[in-house]
Amino acid sequence: MNPETTAPPLAAPAPSAHTAPAPAVRRARRRLTPARIGLYVFLLGAALFFLLPLYVMVVTSLKTMDEIRQGGIFALPHAATLEPWRLAWSGVCTGAACDGVRTGFWNSVAITVPSTILPILLGAVNGYALSFWRPRGANVLFAILMAGAFVPVQVMIYPLVRVLALAGIFGSLPAIVLVHLVFGMPVMTLLFRNYYCGVPHELFHAARIDGGGFWRIFLQVMLPMSLPVVVVAAIMQVTGVWNDYILGLVFAGRDHMPMMVQLNNVINTTTGTRQYNVNMAATILTGLVPLALYFVSGRWFVRGIAAGAVKG
Structure with a gap:
């Protein structure tokens, strides 16, 4: 073999400037910059800011009144007791009756369940019709619904009282459910209409070619794929109905007072000694349902927002 014709050995490729070692990249990403430190501090x-009031409420609800009078609002209880929670649930006076906020809790459940299911169903049908079928005057109807969303509740109270009184249902459970249905329809329609506008229309046309009608396409195609926006609508409606005070006070009647109205009667009582531990326990009990709902379905809420639930 001729040594002059022998090919030289291949040289190892030089490291590129764009290929840095992976550990170095990870270390660079983890490095704390002033902007990142400022973000963490914020x-x-x-x-x-949001957890400190909750902490004060919890520790106060576990203290006795003698310990509360000694001061130390941020101090942990020396001997934690659940007696304030028992009184708040079934012993504190909420007016003429002294059976706690338990009755108001079940009243709120009876009001919230139909006041959430009915607006969501009707809002889904409205949004589906306005997005795909587009009947005559659909834009005018949608504009009227959106205008209704900006009408203050206080402006509508007296006309609604007159209408429900003439119908003979004022101060009943159907009355308060109907009121929440009326005030929830604009927002529910907006949510579902914007969500369905993001659904490919080819899916609707394919269902129409297969012989699907209005209700069949809605029940078998659109509704099963609407879980993210249904969760968003349920969270918004449950939170709004459960935390409502003025509508429950006016329209629910004495036999269906929701939990928020009874909580106001507990905290703002002018008779006897003010029991701060019982008040804090009753307040936490009142807010447990919306708080638990956010914790359980928070992932679905974010997914529904990202899927276009509030996109115009």
Whole structure:
């Protein structure tokens, strides 16, 4: 073999400037910059701002009144007791009756369940019709519904009282459910219409070619794929109905007073000694349902927002 014709050995490729070692990249990403430190400080401050009142409420609800009078609002209880929680649930006076907020809780459940299911169903049908079928005057109807969303509740109270009184249902459970249905329809229609506008229309046309009608396409095609926006609508409606005070006070009647009205009667009582531990326990009990709903379905809420639930 001729040594002059022998090919030289291949040289190893030089490291590229664009290919840095993976550990170095990870270390560079984890490095704390002033912007990242400022972000962490802001998030920590925001968390403390919202969690500190909740902490005070919880520790106060576990103290006796003698310990509360000694001061130390941020101090942990020396001997934690659940007696304030028992009184708040079944012993504190909410007016003429002294059976706690338990009755108001079940009243709120009886009001919230139909006041959530009915607006969601009707809002889904409205949004589906306005997005795909587009009947004559659909834009005018949608504009009227959106205008109704900006009408203050206080403006509509007296006309609704007159209408429900003439119908003979004022102060009953159907009355308060109907009122929440009326005030929830604009927002529910907006949510579902914008969500269905993001659904490919080819899916609707394919269902029409297969012989699907209005209700069949809605029940078998659109509704099963609407779980994210249904969760968003349920969270919004449950939170709004459960935390409502003025509508429950006016339209529910004495036999169906919701939990928020009874909580106001507990905290703002002018008779006897003010029991701060019982008040804090009753307040936490009142807010447990919306709080638990957010924790359980928070992932679906974010998914529904990202899927176009509030996109115009």
